[in-house]
Amino acid sequence: MSIRVGIVGISGFGGGEAMRLVAAHPEFELVYAAGEGSAGSRLVDRFPGVPAKLAELVIEKWDPATLPKLDVLFASLPTGTSAEALSRVPADVKIVDIGGDHRYAEGWAYGLADVWPDRIEGRTRVANPGCFPAATLTALAPLLASGLIEPGGIVVDAKTGISGAGRGGGGGGGGFGYAESNENLVPYGLLKHVHMPEMTTTIERLSGGSAAGLVLTPHLVPMTRGVLATIYCRGRATTGECLDAARRFYAGRAFVRVTDRPPQTKWAAGSNLAFVSYAADPERNLVIAMGVIDNLGKGAAGQAVQNANLICGLPETAGLDGAPVWP
Amino acid sequence: MSIRVGIVGISGFGGGEAMRLVAAHPEFELVYAAGEGSAGSRLVDRFPGVPAKLAELVIEKWDPATLPKLDVLFASLPTGTSAEALSRVPADVKIVDIGGDHRYAEGWAYGLADVWPDRIEGRTRVANPGCFPAATLTALAPLLASGLIEPGGIVVDAKTGISGAGRGGGGGGGGFGYAESNENLVPYGLLKHVHMPEMTTTIERLSGGSAAGLVLTPHLVPMTRGVLATIYCRGRATTGECLDAARRFYAGRAFVRVTDRPPQTKWAAGSNLAFVSYAADPERNLVIAMGVIDNLGKGAAGQAVQNANLICGLPETAGLDGAPVWP
Amino acid sequence: MSIRVGIVGISGFGGGEAMRLVAAHPEFELVYAAGEGSAGSRLVDRFPGVPAKLAELVIEKWDPATLPKLDVLFASLPTGTSAEALSRVPADVKIVDIGGDHRYAEGWAYGLADVWPDRIEGRTRVANPGCFPAATLTALAPLLASGLIEPGGIVVDAKTGISGAGRGGGGGGGGFGYAESNENLVPYGLLKHVHMPEMTTTIERLSGGSAAGLVLTPHLVPMTRGVLATIYCRGRATTGECLDAARRFYAGRAFVRVTDRPPQTKWAAGSNLAFVSYAADPERNLVIAMGVIDNLGKGAAGQAVQNANLICGLPETAGLDGAPVWP
């Protein structure tokens, strides 16, 4: 363990999952943790099952001016707050921003690691994709890159477990309390979700065409983890052609599994895997693409560790090779 | 209580819910119950909380030849088995078939009760819509009838609680066991779901045009009850025009609620209500319609009782006016 | 509908359930609703599925000085706040206090309606039991009254769905957010739960002996509704003797079901029923009593309506005869 790692935003779900993955990583050593809601606590107070080696680490109040020497910083801050905060981190600290402020920002690589690992290697600032874009774009990339679907008019019907809505949003005010959320399926953010711009940009870069008409409809599903994007596209490809394109596109890649069957969210639980599959009907000019991830894995901390591996020159799979939890 | 009612298929979820609703109905008297899996049991053995007046009723093995005198029979049999069985029921017994065999069959009314009550009144054979069509068509009917959307190319992304998959399908074989289904979101039946034909026919009757290109993608959601259909249509209407059309279409109707907010499945839990809402973007030629029901209420037994009310000349709301269970 | 009813605390789960039951009641008319978190909203804004007749009722800010003319007031206020507030309600308004401030308070009947209906009839102030006492005491009453168990040394291992913890307690601070509560079983309040005193008093009144050594251990279970109390008692009775005693004790009573099988929480969902059963081993001087209720039914609003029926001289079952929701 020679790479010194910090995490800011450890009170949130994404930061907590980053802690879990860093703790199990063969090359990373967690030396710094900061969080708004838990400053002053030891890690073991917050995470009773934390490995003993990390139990006594005290969570700090986030202050870029008092950072210890770090090689890598994972930031999992609420959207809108990380841009300013991270601007004050020393340049020699590599940053993976799990939050939303730096996606396609100047100076930052867009960390869609399974699709564009070569654009991430050698960089020092990486912005993790959002969880819906991660599931969607991983499924679409092979089709867009090979021209099997049109880039315009794509409809993304996205479903996420409730941890995807974050910790802060809950509470009594009609938020994500158990009794209100259990046995409830909730569409939200219609026609204006914050993940739209990065999806548009990525679709256009992959296809070279216009993503005009893109639709994203997120839904909260009564489960803790998991994202499924069911994506309706225009195209005349067959199911077999789509599967073949994906198998070629991801050949040799560690984390994307192309499956004949429609993928299920539980397949990815607790892992950095993405599952993609397709069902097409050329007569209807229709391709349905499906992407499944764990929103805290490939949708947040898993992808972040993968990006950190890439920018640190480590094997991409370091610390990420565990099988999903089932059942 | 003067109307003598029977239920066949009482071991299943739809039949059980019919029992609950009939027990609370001011005019219905349950005098006969039959079920494959529970024949020989008393109702109280199967439903420990059944009202005392019904506790000792013995569940029979289904045999049309030994029916007692009935006014109305609710049939909740597996698709494929009810056509033959119900053909032997005496003609003077009114039938509401919750199962799938008689939708748009000759001699049977299609029981989309909130849309076409006048096609149901006076009939003696009514086929209940499937749960996905019930949610979808209730949301679409006002738009199709008023020409606000095109009838072709409609994409229905449908989500159902697991009781929608029925009781028989569960078990060890990768079915709907708790441990495998919990925390899991599962797409299934892509491009070939059994509910497609009745949706196609109804869309065409409502619009007068072709429903070509219709897509239905069902998903199993880890909750017991509830259906949400998120429906993507082509149309240049605004959100306000869609809401207005729905409010006019359902003016004076008891069970459909038109809401500004996207509807949530829990709003309908345990009730016969349907919630519909819309979000449109004329620039993208896009109307998103949403329909929420309880799959065992409006999607099965609630709609069945509403249909029975209509064919018995009762107020449509008899026995169906309870508020949903929340939380 | 001639009895004018008000509800204060309608934003909470208990108050909301009271609204649902009052709306379906044949003699009650809801004319007043007050709530801290929802004042100014219409009922339909808070409960989208509320019956149309109540939809436009505006929720008021609670103020005893501005009450309309009421016959009955249901109060579902946080423990510690209702004593003062309710003292200012006019004497001619009958009150059922679902909250905890008036249990065994002077001038208030203790509303254990299935056990002591005659102590409630004719009163104007009734304090509803807590949900754990309701489940526990309903199961124990027959054994205590007949001397089949000792009143001392009773151990109550109680489990509740998360709505039992109320709405206010949730939120981001480690409370009852979905992601933290799902898949989690949490013991709390060990050796000092607020329901202990009313349980002690009731056990002693029923048995005439000392309840010394009583233990209550509550657990939060990842489900929305339901309470199961598993109760370990000293006694030499057989299982059959316990069941017989309970069947005699509750003969002719509408809401308590004595079952041979261990009861399950779902049996009571959405209803005012209580299920009790017993398993005894005379050789071990052990009787296990089990009580199941819906914490919002018999454990709160259902029992409150039953108590209101008793003090209004109505049939005890008015508005409460619906079967539980299953599944």
Added chain:
Amino acid sequence: MSIRVGIVGISGFGGGEAMRLVAAHPEFELVYAAGEGSAGSRLVDRFPGVPAKLAELVIEKWDPATLPKLDVLFASLPTGTSAEALSRVPADVKIVDIGGDHRYAEGWAYGLADVWPDRIEGRTRVANPGCFPAATLTALAPLLASGLIEPGGIVVDAKTGISGAGRGGGGGGGGFGYAESNENLVPYGLLKHVHMPEMTTTIERLSGGSAAGLVLTPHLVPMTRGVLATIYCRGRATTGECLDAARRFYAGRAFVRVTDRPPQTKWAAGSNLAFVSYAADPERNLVIAMGVIDNLGKGAAGQAVQNANLICGLPETAGLDGAPVWP
């Protein structure tokens, strides 16, 4: 990876979890998998997220006569079937039996690894404790060994997630289907659970006294994983004395965490950890002990791998040092 491992019973939950842990183990190589329900399938067909190195391994039909050369065999067979089957495994294959047939059987070590590691090292046949005994005995051992509680009259109120009931038991017949199990809390096996004998024997060995009067009441909780045992004991110790005794007893042990707060099942999810805590009231002669585990971790496959480490001379924590999954 030099230790050749086989798993029989891989279709079940315990066998599947063993696969997950073996796949991540630094010294184990999975070379053989057998299962009744999945023979002929590849691992990837059954576990879509299995690590690529194992994806193509074909699941065999179990036959001791055709075993490949193995160092260690994990057996996760239904109780009642493993005794005969495992008797035909060659003597030089070490066996850890996760099933119930060999607990305290002649020639088999009882694998309560955190309590008696020295009785396991050097053995070739180890019987894993059941999940309820694992949670219960881990919490009780320090108190029994130090005489802080009496060994007689212990009451164990045990709660398990539904995967603890196994895969075979599910299905349509009133078993563990999602719709019936969700929102349901179910006591079962009263006064006669199969885990009683091993608990009795272990309590007596730890204490040197009689466990007469032991009671075990299991409950199924609507969650996938997790066991909590709430244990009521006679004793005059204080809470502090119990905590101190446990901290001394488990000093230097890797997997048992002694906590001041009551432990929650989610703390252990996906890990081999056990959490124990205590609340005592000397005046009532009462000690409440609490033990939390993951029923598939410390309650099955995690403990099995720990036992395999012990009998293979590996560090006890090899392959088991991951933090729990949260949330």
